[in-house]
Amino acid sequence: MLHEALMKLILRKHYDSITVQHIIDEADVGRATFYAHYAGKDDLLRRGFDHFRAELFETRAQRPNGDATPQLNFSSVVFAHVERFKDIYRALVGSKASSIALREFRRLMVEAIRPEIAKCDHPRVPRELLAHFIADSIQSVVMWWVELHPELSGAVVHEMFRELVAPVLAGACREARFAAAAA
Amino acid sequence: MLHEALMKLILRKHYDSITVQHIIDEADVGRATFYAHYAGKDDLLRRGFDHFRAELFETRAQRPNGDATPQLNFSSVVFAHVERFKDIYRALVGSKASSIALREFRRLMVEAIRPEIAKCDHPRVPRELLAHFIADSIQSVVMWWVELHPELSGAVVHEMFRELVAPVLAGACREARFAAAAA
DNA sequence: TTGATACCGAACATGATGTTCAGTAATGAC
DNA sequence: GTCATTACTGAACATCATGTTCGGTATCAA
Numbered sequence: 164m165l166h167e168a169l170m171k172l173i174l175r176k177h178y179d180s181i182t183v184q185h186i187i188d189e190a191d192v193g194r195a196t197f198y199a200h201y202a203g204k205d206d207l208l209r210r211g212f213d214h215f216r217a218e219l220f221e222t223r224a225q226r227p228n229g230d231a232t233p234q235l236n237f238s239s240v241v242f243a244h245v246e247r248f249k250d251i252y253r254a255l256v257g258s259k260a261s262s263i264a265l266r267e268f269r270r271l272m273v274e275a276i277r278p279e280i281a282k283c284d285h286p287r288v289p290r291e292l293l294a295h296f297i298a299d300s301i302q303s304v305v306m307w308w309v310e311l312h313p314e315l316s317g318a319v320v321h322e323m324f325r326e327l328v329a330p331v332l333a334g335a336c337r338e339a340r341f342a343a344a345a346a
Numbered sequence: 347m348l349h350e351a352l353m354k355l356i357l358r359k360h361y362d363s364i365t366v367q368h369i370i371d372e373a374d375v376g377r378a379t380f381y382a383h384y385a386g387k388d389d390l391l392r393r394g395f396d397h398f399r400a401e402l403f404e405t406r407a408q409r410p411n412g413d414a415t416p417q418l419n420f421s422s423v424v425f426a427h428v429e430r431f432k433d434i435y436r437a438l439v440g441s442k443a444s445s446i447a448l449r450e451f452r453r454l455m456v457e458a459i460r461p462e463i464a465k466c467d468h469p470r471v472p473r474e475l476l477a478h479f480i481a482d483s484i485q486s487v488v489m490w491w492v493e494l495h496p497e498l499s500g501a502v503v504h505e506m507f508r509e510l511v512a513p514v515l516a517g518a519c520r521e522a523r524f525a526a527a528a529a
Numbered sequence: 530t531t532g533a534t535a536c537c538g539a540a541c542a543t544g545a546t547g548t549t550c551a552g553t554a555a556t557g558a559c
Numbered sequence: 560g561t562c563a564t565t566a567c568t569g570a571a572c573a574t575c576a577t578g579t580t581c582g583g584t585a586t587c588a589a
Contacts, residue, residue, distance in 0.1 A: 182576060193537040198578060262445035287509050292490050296510055299486035300479065307478045323471045327479055330513035365545060376568040381547060530589100537584070546574080553568070559561090 164190045166211050169204070172249055178258035182200075198248065205263050208314050212267040215244060219275060237275045238301060239321060245305050246317035254310040265302065272298035285335035293335055347373045348380065349394050352387070361391075361441035388446050395450040398427060402458060415457055420458045421484065422504060426489050429500035436492040448485065455481035468518035476518055483511050 168190035171266045172181050183204055187197050201207045237241040245252055255264045276294045285293055308315060351373035355364050366387055370380050384390045405423045428435055438447045461478045468476055487507045491498060 183578090184576080194578080195581090196536050203577080221541075237538080257449075259442050259445045261449075262442045265448075266440070266444075285509070288506050290485065291494070292506060293510075295490045296483070296486050299482055299489075301483035303479050303486075304475065307475050308481075311474070323475060326468070326470050326517075327476075327514060330517050331510060334509075334513050366547090367545080378548080378550090378569075379567050382566080386546080532589085533587090534585105535584105535586085537582105538582095541580080543577080543579105545576090547572105548574105549572080551568100554566085556563105556565080557588095558563085 165192065165201070165207055166214075168192075169207055169211070170251055173254045175184065178255060178260040198323075205260070208260060209263055209267055212264075216271055218244065219271060237279070238324065241272070241275075242305075242317040242321040242324070245309065249309050249313055252305070253313060254314060256306055256310055269295075269298055269302060272301050280336065283332070283336035288335070293331075296331070297328060300324065300331075348375065348384070348390055349397075352390055352394070353434055356437045359445040361438060376443055388443070391443060392450055395447075395454065399454055401427065408505060420462070421507065423460075424455070424484060425488075425500040425504040425507070428492065431498055432492055435488070436496060439489055439493055451483060452478075452481055455484050463515075463519065466515070466519035471518070476514075480511060482505065483514075520524070 308320045393480045
C-alpha cells in the first residue's frame with residue numbers, strides 16, 4: 164500500500180516535494196506505522212526496487228546462460244520493466260531521488276551483468292570496470308529514452324542499446340558480436 | 347569563499363549533513379549574505395561547476411577540432427580535472443548531492459561531445475543518443491575510478507576509457523578508431 | 530479469556546530553512 | 560569631504576518536515 168501510494172504521488176507531483184505526511188495520507192496509514200516499517204521516504208523508494216530485483220533474477224534463473232558468450236538475456240527484461248514504469252522513471256530522473264533510484268538501479272545491473280561476462284577478458288580493461296561500464300550503458304540509454312524520447316517503444320530502444328554495446332563486448336568476449344546480434 | 351568553504355566541509359563530513367549554517371560559519375559570512383547570492387546549498391554546489399565549464403571550454407578553444415574525426419581532445423582535460431578534485435568527487439558520489447553533481451557533469455560532457463561527433467553518423471543510432479552515451483561513458487569510468495580504485499592515476503584510467511569507447515566510435519565515425527588511438 | 534501483534538493518531542521536541550530588518554562598512558562620484 | 564550606492568551583518572522570526580513517544584484500539588490465535 165505504501166509503495167503504491169508513493170508511486171501515485173510521484174506521478175502527481177515532484178518527488179522532492181512529497182512528504183511522509185502525504186504518503187501516509189494517500190495510503191491511509193498511521194504515522195507511527197510508517198516509521199515502524201521504513202526509515203523514511205527514501206528508504207521506501209529504495210525498497211521498491213526489491214520487486215524489480217525479484218522480477219529480474221527470476222527471469223535470469225529461467226534462462227541460464229551456460230556457454231561462454233554473454234547474451235545479455237536480462238537486458239530485454241530491463242527494457243520491458245522500464246517501459247512499464249516509464250512515467251515513474253521519468254519523474255524520478257531529475258529529482259534528488261535520482262541519486263537513490265539510479266544508484267539502486269546501477270547496483271542491480273552490475274549484479275546481473277557480472278555472471279554474464281564472467282568468461283570474458285578484455286586485454287586492457289579490468290573485468291569489474293567492464294561490468295560497471297555495461298551497467299551504466301543501460302542506464303545511459305534508459306535515461307535518454309525516458310527523459311527525451313518517451314514516445315519510442317522499448318523494443319526499438321533496446322535495439323539501439325545492443326548496437327552501442329555490441330562492439331564493446333566484441334573487444335572483450337569471444338564471439339560476443341554474434342551472440343549479441345542473435346539474441 | 348563560499349565555494350571553498352563548501353569543498354572543505356565536503357572533505358570533512360557527509361554532504362547531506364552539511365547545513366547552510368555550517369557553510370557560512372566556515373566561510374565567516376552572514377546568513378542573509380549567503381541567501382543573497384545562492385538559493386541554497388544545492389545551488390552553491392551546482393554553480394561550482396561553472397569553474398569546470400570555463401576550464402573545459404577554454405582548452406577546447408585552444409585546440410580546435412577542424413577535421414571530421416572525433417579526437418575527444420577534451421577527455422584528457424576531464425580526467426585531469428577529476429584527478430585534481432578526486433576526493434571531492436568521491437565524497438559527492440553516494441550522497442544525495444550526486445543527483446545534482448552528476449547531472450551537471452553530464453550536461454557539461456554532452457555539451458563538449460556534441461561538436462566532436464558532429465560529423466559522425468551511426469547507421470542505426472541517433473546522434474543525440476550517441477552523444478549522451480559517450481558522456482555517460484566518461485561518467486561511468488570516472489565513478490568506478492573515484493569510488494572503487496582511487497589509487498589509479500588519471501592517465502591510466504583515461505586510457506581504459508579510450509579502450510572502451512574507441513570501438514563504439516569506430517562504428518559511427520569514419521577513421522575514429524585511428525584518431526582515438528593516436529591522440 | 531488471554532496474550533501477542535500490529536495499527537492508530539495526536540502530541541511533541543528538534544532542527545533546518547528562508548526571510549526580514551535595522552544597523553554597519555566599503556566604494557566611488559562629484 | 561560629503562553623499563549615495565552597494566554589499567554585508569546578525570539576530571530574530573515564522574514555517575515546515577522529521578522522527579519519536581504513548582495511551583488506546585482492532586485482530587487473531589491459543
